[in-house]
Amino acid sequence: RTTTWLQYNITRYGNGERLILVRDVTRLHNLEQMRKDFVANVSHELRTPLTVLVGYLETMIDADDGSHPRWTRPLVQMQQQAQRMQSLLNDLLMLSRLETANVRADEKPVRIDLMLPGIRKDALALSGDRQHQITLECSTQAPLRGLETELRSAISNLVYNAVKYTPEGSSIHVSWSRDETGARLSVTDNGPGITADHLPRLTERFYRIDSSRNSSTGGTGLGLAIVKHVMMRHQGELKITSTPGKGSTFTCLFPAERLIEESED
Numbered sequence: 001r002t003t004t005w006l007q008y009n010i011t012r013y014g015n016g017e018r019l020i021l022v023r024d025v026t027r028l029h030n031l032e033q034m035r036k037d038f039v040a041n042v043s044h045e046l047r048t049p050l051t052v053l054v055g056y057l058e059t060m061i062d063a064d065d066g067s068h069p070r071w072t073r074p075l076v077q078m079q080q081q082a083q084r085m086q087s088l089l090n091d092l093l094m095l096s097r098l099e100t101a102n103v104r105a106d107e108k109p110v111r112i113d114l115m116l117p118g119i120r121k122d123a124l125a126l127s128g129d130r131q132h133q134i135t136l137e138c139s140t141q142a143p144l145r146g147l148e149t150e151l152r153s154a155i156s157n158l159v160y161n162a163v164k165y166t167p168e169g170s171s172i173h174v175s176w177s178r179d180e181t182g183a184r185l186s187v188t189d190n191g192p193g194i195t196a197d198h199l200p201r202l203t204e205r206f207y208r209i210d211s212s213r214n215s216s217t218g219g220t221g222l223g224l225a226i227v228k229h230v231m232m233r234h235q236g237e238l239k240i241t242s243t244p245g246k247g248s249t250f251t252c253l254f255p256a257e258r259l260i261e262e263s264e265d
């Protein structure tokens with residue numbers, strides 16, 4: 001059975017006339033599907049051999065008694081690179097799940113305000129002796145209808161990025177609030193900021209600003225692509241604003257329909 005995919009574009013004119021353009025996008029849709037399947041299959045297939053490699057490397061490093069000093073450094077570097085590949089594969093798999101799986105089935109009320117202290121703790125651990133200041137401000141306890149694991153991953157990505165891309169001692173402010181238009185989670189830092197030419201491309205897969213490519217932050221370039229997809233699946237959006245030299249704000253906007261009112265509990 002073959003499906004035909006059509007794209008409609010309707011333009012309304014002042015005099016009441018309409019122009020309807022219909023485009024057959026079946027080929028485009030099928031190609032996109034092939035790309036998604038390919039990425040999902042390759043990441044899945046690479047996972048097992050990599051797990052074996054990482055396992056053996058760990059055993060070898062543990063058993064290293066210093067009798068072959070030449071191998072100590074290469075082994076540790078091999079382990080680091082293999083672990084980096086693992087996080088890439090995990091991010092790729094997460095992205096392909098976000099592109100294929102249906103969200104509605106497992107949606108539950110999620111208390112973002114209760115999730116934030118844990119994320120803050122992990123972010124402080126990531127900061128270590130770089131001593132970031134992370135403040136939380138929650139002005140609502142209303143649960144959000146969504147997928148807990150995905151929301152957690154999106155918010156963590158933003159807070160971890162703020163830690164990764166700002167210098168020692170920087171301040172990060174995380175706020176969770178609502179108004180009549182919906183709910184918003186924002187992560188603001190006072191780091192180096194991002195120049196306007198990079199902003200539109202930040203959520204593309206593998207897009208990294210050159211300075212971070214060369215640094216040792218160990219990112220995959222998939223983090224913000226994941227955040228964007230999570231937001232799309234929750235009918236929300238990710239907004240990024242930044243002033244070079246002053247800092248950046250990443251805001252997740254959720255529509256009001258996603259909030260669960262007290263009386264519904």
Ligand code: ADP
Nearest residue numbers: 161162165208209212219220221222223224225
């Ligand atoms: P990754 O962190 O794996 O490189 P992301 O998709 O999460 O990938 O981020 C893409 C790029 O955006 C990063 O490489 C970094 O250059 C830039 N970036 C993200 N967050 C910030 C931030 N808070 N301040 C400055 N630059 C940032």
